[in-house]
Amino acid sequence: MNQIKYKYRFFLLTCFCFYFQPLFGQAELFNFEHNGLNRQYYLYVPDSICHDDPLVFIFHGFTSSASSIMNYSGMNNIAENNKFVACYPQGTTDNNGNTFFNVGYDFHQNQNVDDVGFIMELANYLQLQYNLSPINTFGTGMSNGAEICYLMACQNSNIFRSIAPVAGTMMDWFFETCQPDNPTPVFEIHGTNDQVTWWDGDPNNIDGWGSYVGIDQIIQFWSGINLCNSLEIDTLPNISSSDGSYIISEKNIDCIKNNEVWLYRVVNGGHDWPGSYGNMDINSSLTIWEFFEKSILNYRIGDLDFDNEISIYDVLLVSDHLINNSTYIEYLMDLNNDQIVDFADILSIIVYILNN
Secondary structure: OOOOHHHOOOOOOOOOOOOOOOOOOOEEEEEEEEEEEEEEEEEOOOOOOEEEEEEEEEEEEOOOOOHHHHHOOHHHHHHHEEEEEEEEEEEEOOOOOOEEEEOOOHHHHOOOOOOOHHHHHHHHHHHHHOOOOOOEEEEEEEEEHHHHHHHHHEEEEEOOEEEEEOOOOOHHHOOOOOOOOOOEEEEEEEOOOOOOOOOOOEOOOOOOOOOOOHHHHHHHHHHHHHHHHHHEEEEEOOOOHHOOOOEEEEEEEOOOHHHOOOEEEEEEOOOHHHHOOOOOOHHHHHHHHHHHHHHHOOOEOOOOOOOOOOOOHHHHHHHHHHHOOOOOOHHHOOOOOOOOOHHHHHHHHHHHHHHH
16 A cells, blocks of 8 residues: 655654755855756755755846845845755846846836746756755745746746745736735735835836836735735834834734735835845844745645645545646645656545545
8 A cells, every 4th residue: 555655844753964065155156948048046055954945036136136136135144044945046138238037027028038937947956956845935036036926926826835025016917817826925025115116006107117016905915815814013123213214014814724924014115125225123034034934834745735634635636637737736746656646646645545
C-alpha cells in the first residue's frame, strides 16, 4: 500500500540541511534563459538551508535594478537570520533604456516580455535546485516591482503564497480581470502623499502610466477575495518624529484559510521603502518577512485544499487537474512520488482514504 507522505515546514525528527560553499554569506549573479532572452537574478543563500525552507522574491522598481533593491532593502541579513533564500530578479530594458517588469504600462504597449512566465519558471527552477518549498514562496517589491507581485497574484496565484507590495498598485486592465484561483494574503505599505503611485489612483491616466486603481479599493478587493470578516486598526509608535510621517496599521483578519490582508497607511509618506528612506518608524523588510512567516503553511502531499485532511474532495481536485489542466499545485498531487501526476495518484489517494 502506498504510504502518504508528510511534508512539514519543520521536521520533527530529521532536518536535512545543505551547505553551498560558493554562496556562503554573499549574493551571486546568475543567468537564466527564458523565451529566448537571457535574464539575470541575484541569489542569496544563507550559510545553511534545510529541505522545504522558504523562497522570497524581491523585485526592483521602474528604472532601478536588482542590485539596488538588494542593497537598500537589507533583505539578505533578514534571510540569513531567518533561513530563507532571497532572489532578486533583474527586469529587462525598454526602448528608452529603462529597466522594468512588464505590467502593461501605457507607454509599454509594444513590449511583449512575459515576466509572469519568467518568474514562474525561475521559481520552479530554484525550488528544485535548492530543495526549497514550492508552497512557501513569497513575493515583494517596490513600485513597478510591487505591481508585478499583484499581477502574479491575479494570473498565477499558485506561485506566491503571499505578497507584500510596497508603493505599488494594480493597473485597471488586470484589476478588472483579476480572478485568482487561490486567495492570496496581501500586505501593502503605501504613503498617502506618494507622488509617483497616487494613493487615490489615476482612473483617467493623467500621469501617463495607464489607468490604475486607488489603494483603498485594492485592499477592499483582496479582503473580499480572502473573505475577511474583521478589521483591526492601530497607530504605530511614531519613533522618528523628524521624518514628517506616521503609520496607521489596518489589518483585515478572520479570513479564509487563516489568511490576512494588511495595509500600512504611511500618513504623509512618499514613494518610499520605509526603514531605508522616507518613513523611519519601521523596518519594512523585517515587517514584510514577519507577515510572510505568519502565512507559512504546514502541508502534506495529497491535501490540496489545506484543510488538514485527505478526503474525496482532494480526489476531485486531482481529477479536475487531469481533465481541465487546472492550476492546482502539482507537487501536492504526486502521491506515488513518480514525478508525474496521473490516474495512479488518484488511486493512491483513494487507497489512503479507504485505509484510514
